[in-house]
Amino acid sequence: MVNFFKRLIEFLYPPLCPVCGEFVGMHGNLCAKCWSEFNWISNPKCYKCGYPFPADLDLGLKPLCPHCAAGECDLDFIRSACVYDDVSKNIMLPFKHASCLKYQTLMSNAMINSLRDLNLDIDVVLPVPLAYKRLFKRGYNQATLLARPIAKYFNAVLDVDSISRKYRHDMGHKSAKQRRENVHGVFDVLNTKNISGKKILLVDDVMTSGATFYELNRVLRRAGASAVYAVSFCRVVHAI
Ligand SMILES: [Zn+2]
Ligand SMILES: [Zn+2]
Numbered sequence: 001m002v003n004f005f006k007r008l009i010e011f012l013y014p015p016l017c018p019v020c021g022e023f024v025g026m027h028g029n030l031c032a033k034c035w036s037e038f039n040w041i042s043n044p045k046c047y048k049c050g051y052p053f054p055a056d057l058d059l060g061l062k063p064l065c066p067h068c069a070a071g072e073c074d075l076d077f078i079r080s081a082c083v084y085d086d087v088s089k090n091i092m093l094p095f096k097h098a099s100c101l102k103y104q105t106l107m108s109n110a111m112i113n114s115l116r117d118l119n120l121d122i123d124v125v126l127p128v129p130l131a132y133k134r135l136f137k138r139g140y141n142q143a144t145l146l147a148r149p150i151a152k153y154f155n156a157v158l159d160v161d162s163i164s165r166k167y168r169h170d171m172g173h174k175s176a177k178q179r180r181e182n183v184h185g186v187f188d189v190l191n192t193k194n195i196s197g198k199k200i201l202l203v204d205d206v207m208t209s210g211a212t213f214y215e216l217n218r219v220l221r222r223a224g225a226s227a228v229y230a231v232s233f234c235r236v237v238h239a240i
Helices: 002-012 032-037 086-097 101-118 132-138 142-154 176-183 211-222
Strands: 077-083 124-127 163-165 187-189 199-207 227-235
Touching: 077 086, 077 101, 086 101, 086 199, 086 227, 101 142, 101 199, 101 227, 124 142, 142 199, 163 211, 176 211, 187 211, 199 211, 211 227
Parallel strands: 077 227, 124 199, 199 227
Antiparallel strands: 163 187
């Protein structure tokens, strides 16, 4: 009987590739052709911040990029599912600005996959907050949409109330240093009790220079967070 209903639902609402509309095995999955067009981040990558290294390098089990080796990354781990390029941009921008929700499952599943080998124990999943002005204009925070299934997967609390963000002008095409300055001091902890002693996973759609994650990490550590991880769907990969 369960099988009958399952088949009926699949007949009425067939699983389709969210990019091209081809039939696929499961809702939210990409077809093989679309999947192969993404620049997924796999090994070798920096064990700490997830920076992807060229595929033919053999760097051992837990290689570090120059920034992490120099102790410049204060987060415990950062992971991203894929590189920011024309393919991932075509998913991310409609999702972010036009509430194109058909990509949500694909994006959050890819983010969960990128974290799988770390076997993390997470208490709180915290989507990177939007300033209220932006939230009211857009109507939703795209990071919260991605964070919800991730919190469910880790059996963690989804926290959208403990941190607030002040409005600042868009960062646009700025240097890493300007981004750091622009984001400095924008986050406030509203509820230290929810942060203190907790292992926290930050969630965002894209990581550009990492300035937002670094600043949130600074604020969360000051409020007593015991571990801070971050995950994004895609990541701008600069030469280092
Ligand atoms: Zn497809
Ligand atoms: Zn690194």
